[in-house]
Amino acid sequence: MNARSASLSLAADRGIAAWSLAPGGAAAARTAEFTFDAAALAAGDESVLADALQTLWRVSQARELHVALASPWATPRVVALPPLRTSEARTVLQRDAARHFPVVRTEPVVAARALPHHAWLACDADGVVLDAIARAARAAGFTAVRVVAAAAAWAHAAATATDRAYLVGDEATLLSARGGHITSLRRCRTAEVPRGATAIADALGMAAQHAPHAAELELVSASERTARADRARRTARGLGLAGLCLLAMAAAIHARGAQQRVARIEARRAAMHAVVAPLTASRDSLTEIEDALQAITRVQSAPQWSARLVALARALPLDAYFLSVRGDADSVLVEGRAPDAAIVLERLRAAHGVREVRALASPVLSEGPAAFSALVWFGNGGTR
Amino acid sequence: MSALSRRDRRALWIGALLVAPVLAWRGLAAPYAAWLDVQDARAAAAAGLLAREQALVLDRARLPAVLDEARRRLAAASPLVFRGSDTAAVTASLAGWCRDAARSAGLVDIRVEPAAATPELGRLLASHVDLYARGTMLALAAWLARMERGDRAVGIPRLDVSVDDAGLLIMHAHVRGLGAEGAP
Numbered sequence: 001m002n003a004r005s006a007s008l009s010l011a012a013d014r015g016i017a018a019w020s021l022a023p024g025g026a027a028a029a030r031t032a033e034f035t036f037d038a039a040a041l042a043a044g045d046e047s048v049l050a051d052a053l054q055t056l057w058r059v060s061q062a063r064e065l066h067v068a069l070a071s072p073w074a075t076p077r078v079v080a081l082p083p084l085r086t087s088e089a090r091t092v093l094q095r096d097a098a099r100h101f102p103v104v105r106t107e108p109v110v111a112a113r114a115l116p117h118h119a120w121l122a123c124d125a126d127g128v129v130l131d132a133i134a135r136a137a138r139a140a141g142f143t144a145v146r147v148v149a150a151a152a153a154w155a156h157a158a159a160t161a162t163d164r165a166y167l168v169g170d171e172a173t174l175l176s177a178r179g180g181h182i183t184s185l186r187r188c189r190t191a192e193v194p195r196g197a198t199a200i201a202d203a204l205g206m207a208a209q210h211a212p213h214a215a216e217l218e219l220v221s222a223s224e225r226t227a228r229a230d231r232a233r234r235t236a237r238g239l240g241l242a243g244l245c246l247l248a249m250a251a252a253i254h255a256r257g258a259q260q261r262v263a264r265i266e267a268r269r270a271a272m273h274a275v276v277a278p279l280t281a282s283r284d285s286l287t288e289i290e291d292a293l294q295a296i297t298r299v300q301s302a303p304q305w306s307a308r309l310v311a312l313a314r315a316l317p318l319d320a321y322f323l324s325v326r327g328d329a330d331s332v333l334v335e336g337r338a339p340d341a342a343i344v345l346e347r348l349r350a351a352h353g354v355r356e357v358r359a360l361a362s363p364v365l366s367e368g369p370a371a372f373s374a375l376v377w378f379g380n381g382g383t384r
Numbered sequence: 385m386s387a388l389s390r391r392d393r394r395a396l397w398i399g400a401l402l403v404a405p406v407l408a409w410r411g412l413a414a415p416y417a418a419w420l421d422v423q424d425a426r427a428a429a430a431a432g433l434l435a436r437e438q439a440l441v442l443d444r445a446r447l448p449a450v451l452d453e454a455r456r457r458l459a460a461a462s463p464l465v466f467r468g469s470d471t472a473a474v475t476a477s478l479a480g481w482c483r484d485a486a487r488s489a490g491l492v493d494i495r496v497e498p499a500a501a502t503p504e505l506g507r508l509l510a511s512h513v514d515l516y517a518r519g520t521m522l523a524l525a526a527w528l529a530r531m532e533r534g535d536r537a538v539g540i541p542r543l544d545v546s547v548d549d550a551g552l553l554i555m556h557a558h559v560r561g562l563g564a565e566g567a568p
Binding site for chain 2: 262266290299322325
C-alpha cells in the first residue's frame with residue numbers, strides 16, 4: 001500500500017472514511033461509510049470508532065489521520081467580538097462558550113479566526129470527543145491526529161465560490177469562500193436554503209476527502225494543545241542546542257583552519273630553510289654593506305661650507321663686511337656692517353644657491369656703517 | 385525557585401537574558417576573536433617572510449655578483465673610515481686628523497674637544513668632535529677645502545665664524561666623522 005492520506009468525517013451518527021493512494025490523488029480516492037453510537041462517543045468512548053479507524057489504517061497505512069467534524073460535533077458560526085488577538089478571542093469564546101454557541105459541551109474547545117468588521121469565524125467542539133477520537137486513532141495505528149470543522153474542508157472544496165449549501169441530514173451550512181478560506185457562513189435547515197444557492201448533497205463525503213487540506217478552524221483539545229506546546233518547547237530547545245553545537249563546531253573548524261594556515265606556511269618555510277639560510281646570510285651582509293655605504297654618502301653630503309662662504313662673499317658689496325657667520329644644515333645667520341643694509345640683503349637674495357633671506361633686527365651703532373643681520377637659507381643645503 | 389512569584393521568576397529570566405550575552409561575549413567570543421586576530425597576524429607575518437624568502441631564492445643566481453660588487457665598493461670606501469681599537473680610539477683618530485688638517489692649513493690656537501660617538505648603520509660609528517681655532521680667511525678656506533675634499537668620511541654639520549679685535553677669524557666647527565672598530 002502506498003497510500004499517503006487518511007481522513008474521516010463525522011456527522012450525528014454516521015461517518016465517512018476516505019483515503020487516497022497518492023498525495024492529493026483524487027482519482028485514487030476511496031471512501032467508505034460507517035455508523036457509530038453517537039451517545040457513546042459524546043461520553044468519550046473511543047471504542048465506537050475502533051473498527052472504522054482500524055480498517056482505515058489497514059487500507060491506508062497513513063501516519064496522520066485528518067478528521068472533519070460536522071454538526072453536532074462541531075458548530076461553526078460567526079460571532080461579534082471587540083478587536084482581540086486570536087489567542088485572546090479563543091480564550092474568551094472558550095470561557096463563555098455557552099453564551100456564544102448553541103450546544104453545551106462538557107469541555108468546550110474553540111477555534112477562531114478574525115473576519116473583517118470585528119466579526120470572528122468561530123467553531124466549538126467537545127474536548128471529550130476530541131480526546132476520544134485521538135485515543136481511537138492512536139490505538140488503530142495512526143501517530144498523529146488533526147481535527148478540523150467540516151466547514152473548513154468544504155471551504156477548501158469550494159476554493160472561491162459564493163452561496164454553497166452543504167447538506168448533512170436536515171441541516172445546511174451556507175458558506176462563501178475565497179482561496180479556500182471562509183468569508184461568510186450561516187447554518188439553517190435544509191428546507192430554508194435560499195433558492196439561488198448551490199446545494200451539495202454529498203457534503204459529508206466531500207468533508208472527508210478535503211479534510212487533509214483544510215486551512216482553518218482546527219480544533220485542538222487542551223491536552224493536545226499542552227502536548228503541542230511541550231513538543232514545540234522541546235523542539236526549540238533541541239534546535240537551540242543544535243545551533244550552539246553547530247556554532248561551536250564552526251568556531252572549532254575555523255580555529256583549526258587558522259592554525260593549519262600558519263602551520264602550512266611555517267612548513268613551507270622550514271622546507272626552504274636549507275636553501276634560504278645561506279642566502280639570508282648573504283642578503284644580511286649585502287644590507288649591512290649598503291647601509292655602510294649610504295652612511296658614508298650621508299656624512300659626505302653635509303653642508304659644503306667653502307661653496308657657501310664663497311657665495312656669501314661674492315654677494316657682499318665692496319663697502320660691506322661680515323662680523324660673524326653661523327650656520328647649520330640648511331641656514332646661515334650672518335651679521336655685518338654696511339652703509340646700506342638693503343643692498344646687502346638684495347644681493348644676498350640673488351646669490352648662488354640661496355633660497356630665501358630674512359632680515360633680522362640689528363643693533364643701532366653710534367658710529368661707522370650700519371649693522372645688519374640676516375638669516376640665509378640655502379636651497380639644496382649648500383651641498384656639493 | 386518555587387518560593388518565587390511569577391513576576392520574580394520573570395525578572396530573573398530577563399536579568400539572565402541580559403547578562404548571558406555579555407558573559408558569553410566576554411568569556412567566549414571576545415577571547416576567541418582575539419585569538420583569531422593573533423593567528424591572522426602570525427599568518428600574515430609568516431606569509432610575508434615566506435614571500436621574501438621566495439623572492440630571495442628566485443634571485444639567488446644574481447646575489448653573489450651583487451654581493452661581490454658591494455664588497456668591492458666597500459673596500460674602495462674603507463680608507464675613508466677612521467679606524468680604532470674601540471670607540472674612544474676612533475674618536476681620537478678623527479680628532480687627530482682634524483687637528484693635523486687645521487695645523488697644515490695654517491690655523492692657530494687649535495683646540496679639539498671629542499664628543500660622544502653614536503652607532504651608525506652597517507656596523508659603523510659616528511664620532512663627533514668640536515674644533516676651535518683662529519686664523520686668516522685663507523687658512524680657514526684651506527682647512528675647509530681639506531675637509532671637503534672627500535678623502536675621508538667627514539662632514540661639518542655646524543660652523544660658526546666670527547672676527548676678533550685683531551682682525552683674525554675665530555672658528556668653531558662641529559665635525560662628524562665615520563669610524564669603525566678594528567683593523568681596516
